[in-house]
Amino acid sequence: xxxxxxxxxxTFPPSEPYEVSRVKIREFADAIGDRxxxxxxxxxxxxxxxxxxxxxxxxxIVVSLGGxxxxxxxxxxxxxxxxHGEQHFEYRRPLQAGDVVxxxxxxxxxxxxxxxxxxxxxxDITTVEGxxxxxxFNTLVERGA
Amino acid sequence: xxxKVKYSDVEVGTEIxxxxxxxxxxxxxxxxxxxxxxxxxxxRESFATQVGLPNVIAxxxxxxxxxxxxxxDWVGDPGAVVDYGVRFSAPVVVPDEGGAxxxxxxxxxxxxxxxxxVVALTARSNDQKVLTRAKAVVRLA
Numbered sequence: 001x002x003x004x005x006x007x008x009x010x011t012f013p014p015s016e017p018y019e020v021s022r023v024k025i026r027e028f029a030d031a032i033g034d035r036x037x038x039x040x041x042x043x044x045x046x047x048x049x050x051x052x053x054x055x056x057x058x059x060x061i062v063v064s065l066g067g068x069x070x071x072x073x074x075x076x077x078x079x080x081x082x083x084h085g086e087q088h089f090e091y092r093r094p095l096q097a098g099d100v101v102x103x104x105x106x107x108x109x110x111x112x113x114x115x116x117x118x119x120x121x122x123x124d125i126t127t128v129e130g131x132x133x134x135x136x137f138n139t140l141v142e143r144g145a
Numbered sequence: 146x147x148x149k150v151k152y153s154d155v156e157v158g159t160e161i162x163x164x165x166x167x168x169x170x171x172x173x174x175x176x177x178x179x180x181x182x183x184x185x186x187x188x189r190e191s192f193a194t195q196v197g198l199p200n201v202i203a204x205x206x207x208x209x210x211x212x213x214x215x216x217x218d219w220v221g222d223p224g225a226v227v228d229y230g231v232r233f234s235a236p237v238v239v240p241d242e243g244g245a246x247x248x249x250x251x252x253x254x255x256x257x258x259x260x261x262x263v264v265a266l267t268a269r270s271n272d273q274k275v276l277t278r279a280k281a282v283v284r285l286a
Contacts, residue, residue, distance in 0.1 A: 027178075028180070031180070032176065032207065032211065032213075036217065048222060056217070057216075058206055061180060084233050089230065090228050091227050091228065094223060
């Protein structure tokens with residue numbers, strides 16, 4: 001089903017603040033099988049020059065997943081038919097334990113590719129103090145029936 | 146933050162040795178819990194086949210995470226990654242018995258200023274390229 005083109009360029013209000021915790025980072029690192037001590041040991045992270053444990057490069061997806069940009073019924077996205085097309089992160093620095101962040105998302109593109117619909121959401125993950133940490137670019141493909 | 150690879154030690158074309166990552170259903174269940182992505186195509190075979198997939202498939206972000214791990218293991222410092230992007234070109238199919246093998250290799254594609262390099266990744270599973278346009282920009286020592 002065609003997505004609502006009125007959503008192109010729409011920016012959604014910032015998400016509720018999300019607090020990045022050591023426990024969640026360790027759980028994520030365990031899940032991806034990455035034993036790097038900078039994800040689990042504050043002392044190892046400090047020795048590597050970080051103030052606390054840092055998160056793996058793909059961790060920002062935990063913070064930015066879902067969100068208001070895809071659940072608005074007016075958009076017409078059928079989540080059951082959605083596959084992940086592309087993902088891109090531009091980092092200012094790694095997320096780290098103790099960061100309290102919000103996500104501000106904008107739908108930057110919606111277009112038809114054959115029978116499919118392709119949509120790109122750009123999200124700024126920013127600390128509540130206003131520091132931009134990472135920009136994410138998430139391209140979803142809704143498979144045509 | 147200290148990358149263990151020196152900018153002066155790499156050239157365009159420098160290869161990063163391939164690694165194979167074994168993926169089993171347990172990994173996908175753990176990833177679902179850790180990431181919050183509980184789409185049943187990643188853990189319930191009957192649902193996956195009903196929506197036209199050959200079997201349960203790995204989360205694209207799980208595959209991308211393995212590519213990230215490949216790069217950060219090479220460079221030594223996860224904080225050295227300044228940019229990372231992929232296109233998901235084929236799913237990693239993870240059968241109940243035996244799971245799947247994901248093979249990742251990399252090559253320095255370009256040297257940029259400020260000690261940064263572009264690493265191009267190749268990721269294959271079951272004789273298919275599962276990622277394309279997979280590139281990370283990392284700042285070396």
